Amino acid sequence: MMKNYVDAMADALVDVLKYSDSSVEWPDIDDLQYDEAIKPEWFYPALQSEGESELMAILQYTQMAGLYDEEIGDLVLGVGLVEMKHFANVRDVVIKLKGTIPQPLNTKKLELGKNAGEALVISIKNEILTIQFYESVQEKIASQSKSAKTILQMLDKLIADESLHLKLFYQQLVKMKLTQGVESLKSTLTRYLKLD
Ligand SMILES: [Fe+2]
Numbered sequence: 391m392m393k394n395y396v397d398a399m400a401d402a403l404v405d406v407l408k409y410s411d412s413s414v415e416w417p418d419i420d421d422l423q424y425d426e427a428i429k430p431e432w433f434y435p436a437l438q439s440e441g442e443s444e445l446m447a448i449l450q451y452t453q454m455a456g457l458y459d460e461e462i463g464d465l466v467l468g469v470g471l472v473e474m475k476h477f478a479n480v481r482d483v484v485i486k487l488k489g490t491i492p493q494p495l496n497t498k499k500l501e502l503g504k505n506a507g508e509a510l511v512i513s514i515k516n517e518i519l520t521i522q523f524y525e526s527v528q529e530k531i532a533s534q535s536k537s538a539k540t541i542l543q544m545l546d547k548l549i550a551d552e553s554l555h556l557k558l559f560y561q562q563l564v565k566m567k568l569t570q571g572v573e574s575l576k577s578t579l580t581r582y583l584k585l586d
């Protein structure tokens with residue numbers, strides 16, 4: 391019982407944070423049934439050591455918070471908390487689909503930048519990779535089952551949150567007058583940024 395209480399509290403906390411898109415809800419992953427048409431391997435990059443990995447994002451944002459606390463500490467730490475929830479849910483889905491959790495992370499590719507501006511540019515690139523990765527998983531799901539619907543809902547939620555992260559990081563770059571760092575990404579940014 392204790393675990394459920396703590397889980398519920400943690401969920402409530404993370405969901406009210408402005409770093410998660412509260413207009414898109416998580417599906418009930420507990421009820422997910424095994425569906426052989428949905429391969430757990432499709433989700434592995436989210437749990438490994440590449441740019442689109444949730445685990446990598448957690449490490450990156452928590453360390454950036456330590457390095458550039460004054461400028462972007464609250465922002466990256468808040469986003470990092472949401473990434474923890476993403477990791478937990480993707481991991482649960484992989485287990486329900488009878489996959490295995492990938493081996494320990496190789497953090498050699500961890501990039502933190504030399505200052506807050508560089509950290510934001512790196513973060514923006516990784517959020518874009520992550521959105522594109524989840525979109526590619528969406529396209530693979532052809533199954534019409536209830537499980538497929540649940541997973542598609544989870545992917546919608548993940549993409550909504552990552553899009554919000556992209557927007558928050560970009561707005562911070564604008565505020566710091568450092569958008570020249572993402573000049574080369576302009577067309578991609580226009581596609582993914584839903585600026586008010
Ligand atoms: Fe994430």
Ligand SMILES: [Fe+2]
Pocket residue numbers: 447469473517520551552555
């Ligand atoms: Fe993110």
